[in-house]
Amino acid sequence: MIPQHWKQPDFDITNDITALETDEIYQLSFISSTPSQDVTLGNPTTITITDDDVVTVSFGSLTYSFSEGAGQSSGINISLSTSIAQALNVTITGGPGAQPSTVVISGSDVDATVIFQAGDVSVPLPNFGITDDTTALETNEMYQLSFNSSAPSQYVTLGNPTTITITDDDVVTVNFGSLTYSFSEGAGQSSGINISLSTSIAQAL
Numbered sequence: 001m002i003p004q005h006w007k008q009p010d011f012d013i014t015n016d017i018t019a020l021e022t023d024e025i026y027q028l029s030f031i032s033s034t035p036s037q038d039v040t041l042g043n044p045t046t047i048t049i050t051d052d053d054v055v056t057v058s059f060g061s062l063t064y065s066f067s068e069g070a071g072q073s074s075g076i077n078i079s080l081s082t083s084i085a086q087a088l089n090v091t092i093t094g095g096p097g098a099q100p101s102t103v104v105i106s107g108s109d110v111d112a113t114v115i116f117q118a119g120d121v122s123v124p125l126p127n128f129g130i131t132d133d134t135t136a137l138e139t140n141e142m143y144q145l146s147f148n149s150s151a152p153s154q155y156v157t158l159g160n161p162t163t164i165t166i167t168d169d170d171v172v173t174v175n176f177g178s179l180t181y182s183f184s185e186g187a188g189q190s191s192g193i194n195i196s197l198s199t200s201i202a203q204a205l
Contacts (some may be wrong), residue, residue: 004011013049017082017083018051018084019051019055019085020051020086020152021081021086022083022086023051024046024084026046027046028044028047030042034169046096050090054156055166056078057078057150057156057157058078059077059078059079060079060160063162064124064162065167066163066164066167066170067166068167068168068170069170071126071132072127073130074127074146075124077125078114078122078123078124078174083120083121084120084157086152088151088152088156089114089116090114090150091112092100092111092125092146092147093110094183111168125145126204128195132170134170134199135173136200137201137203137205139202140165142163142165143163143164144164145163146161146163147159172197172198174203175195176195177192177193177195
């Protein structure tokens with residue numbers, strides 16, 4: 001007795017580790033039979049291979065540091081863990097980490113969108129302005145950038161935020177109010193000798 005059902009030999013499915021691929025459609029058809037008389041070959045079947053590769057979006061570093069005097073950020077890169085087969089949009093937002101209320105970065109929170117094209121694995125974050133408030137002796141200002149969303153979102157993992165540290169490079173000069181003062185012996189004591197700072201300061205000096 002010949003069985004009515006038999007198993008199609010297994011075939012390999014290649015995982016190319018490329019994320020965001022569209023479904024791959026593959027068709028199997030009967031071509032011929034031996035013997036052929038009194039044998040009807042039925043309809044083909046369709047094999048659909050779905051992409052389950054996950055891509056992780058990450059900042060190039062968990063920390064970046066800039067001086068106030070730099071004027072703007074630079075060199076902040078966004079990277080992917082694997083190549084992609086279609087465009088990927090990622091939105092990035094900023095917000096205070098641990099910083100004084102006087103800190104201003106570009107006048108407001110950073111809000112940006114980076115676009116990866118098919119095949120990209122790294123793109124730069126657009127530079128944003130850093131305001132130099134000319135206040136000396138400030139503590140380091142911390143500002144956090146986070147991934148907000150992505151399109152498409154399926155099989156996309158958004159990585160950890162990064163922290164921007166802005167170091168104060170403003171110099172304060174301490175001066176006497178005048179290069180010379182003159183008092184008579186009979187005055188009994190000095191008066192009016194002032195000490196001045198060239199700029200405002202954020203802590204006691």
